[in-house]
Amino acid sequence: MLYRSTRGEDLSVSSSEAIKMGLAPDGGLFVPASPVTVSSDFLAGLVKASYHHRARAILELFLTDFTPEELDGCVAGAYSSEKFNHPDIAPVVMLNNREYILELWHGPTCAFKDMALQILPRLMPLAATKTGEQDEIVILVATSGDTGKAALEGFMDVPGTRIIVFYPEEGVSQVQKTQMVTQEGRNVSVVAVRGNFDDAQTGVKEIFSDRALSRSLKQSGYRFSSANSINWGRLVPQIVYYFSAYLDLIRDGEITAGQPVNFVVPTGNFGNILAGCYARRMGLPVGRLICAANRNNVLTDFIRTGVYDRNRAFHRTTSPSMDILISSNLERLLFEITRSPGQVGDWMRQLRETGRYTVDPATRQEIQDIFWSDFADDLETARTIRETYLKHGYVMDTHTAVGRNVYTKYRQETADGARTILVSTASPFKFNESVVRAILGPAAISGKTEFQLLEVLSRTTGLTIPRGLLDLDKRPVLHSRSVTGEEMKQTVISILG
DSSP, X not given: OEEEETTOSSOOEEHHHHHHHOSOTTSOOEEESSOOOOOHHHHHTTTTOOHHHHHHHHHHHHOTTSOHHHHHHHHHHHTOTTTOSSTTSSOXXXXXXSEEEEEOOOXXXXXXXXXXXXXXXXXXXXXXXXXXXOSEEEEEEEOSSHHXXXXXXXXXXXTTEEEEEEXXXXXXXHHHHHHHHTOOOXXXXXXXXXXXXXXXXXXXXXXXXXXHHHHHHHHTTEEEEEOSTTSHHHHHHHHHHHHHHHHHHHHTTSSOTTOOEEEEEEOSSSHHHHHHHHHHHHTOOEEEEEEEEOSOOHHHHHHHHSEEEOOSOXXXXXXXXXXXXXXXXXXXXXHHHHOOHHHHHHHHHHHHHHXXXXXXXXXXXXXXXXXXXXXXXXXXXXXXXXXXHHHHOOOOOHHHHHHHHHHHHHHHHHOOOSOEEEEEOBOGGGGHHHXXXXXXXXXXXXXXXXXXXXXXXXXHHOOOOOGGGTTGGGSOOOOOEEEOGXXXXXXXXXXXX
């Protein structure tokens, strides 16, 4: 399997090269050069398999220059009992006779990013070896909250790598910030950006595209790569859990083989739901992919109208990991639909220069055939958390609640009764202030820190505080640097000496 850029015709690289580079030299994203499909027999053979077995079976279809033994080692190390606190890794919980919840937050940082960022740091050194890389790989990350900690945890002290994470100073929860600024590791750096996530993401992209800087750093023995979902090595492990969830429903007798199911995905950067789209294109029986947004509903407007316009107010919400107006992975979807790198490149140029672009009617229609979208504001999110807890005894975080609220709207508009899997992206403990307020009311959070509210949420619901969040506030702060977006490039140079 070879990979090409979404913006160019003249590049063809192995999966190892794509993972090592992160971003294509022309600024595009790497995508498979040819489609991957699976048969019903392939699916049938995985129904009774473990998550580890399923992961290897999917990954080897895309990472063809890795040996089966190498993939086995990466999967075993990533999804071990030391890292994940549930034997199924990504369990599916039945909410009612139509809705199921795919819990992706049983890893070390309590968010779905662990599903990919526990295995990428194992793939990256192998990719460097396979490609004869001699330079130290510098992982640059922009995070809206969860990617940063998951990447730091995954790449901590990985030989031959450095990792620098940029996060919006006032755009993450107290727990998310503390997880990052207390991160240990000889090769890690964490930097606050005085702005929002889009400012951090734009700064990282500008650093990647600065060829003079890349040449200068190469002379010092460094080369850049990424752990954001622009890196194919981040995206491909996410395809696995869509297959695994579907196979679990067959195994448990909830559906029959070949029966379509919907997936509801709360998303901001479009990577999580795009992985579901790739699973669908491979042959997984997926009906609709329901894209759930918060008040930063640029994706909802795009799916409904074909117009992508980031020229709008930016809202800080109770689902901060989705507070994004520039959804990088949408570029991959546009390429897969149009197969036209010239057109995709033109749309991305318009986005960069004017903040908006409009796709043609045929592309818009194909997107609408696959996706449906709506958004939920903070009040709707809180109401969904409370109603779900009172009716089902299930506690969900704010992002998952955005998804369930949007699914209710989808049902009201379409009357689609298909079995539906809601992708749950974070532990409720990670956004405990919003969850406690929703369940117990504003008085319950008055005068309490998020760390005190961990105990309140645990006592109220009977759930155990995840080990990754215990005593987090007692750890020393190791990273206190704060910069503007314009200072990010010089900060990288300074960190690397």
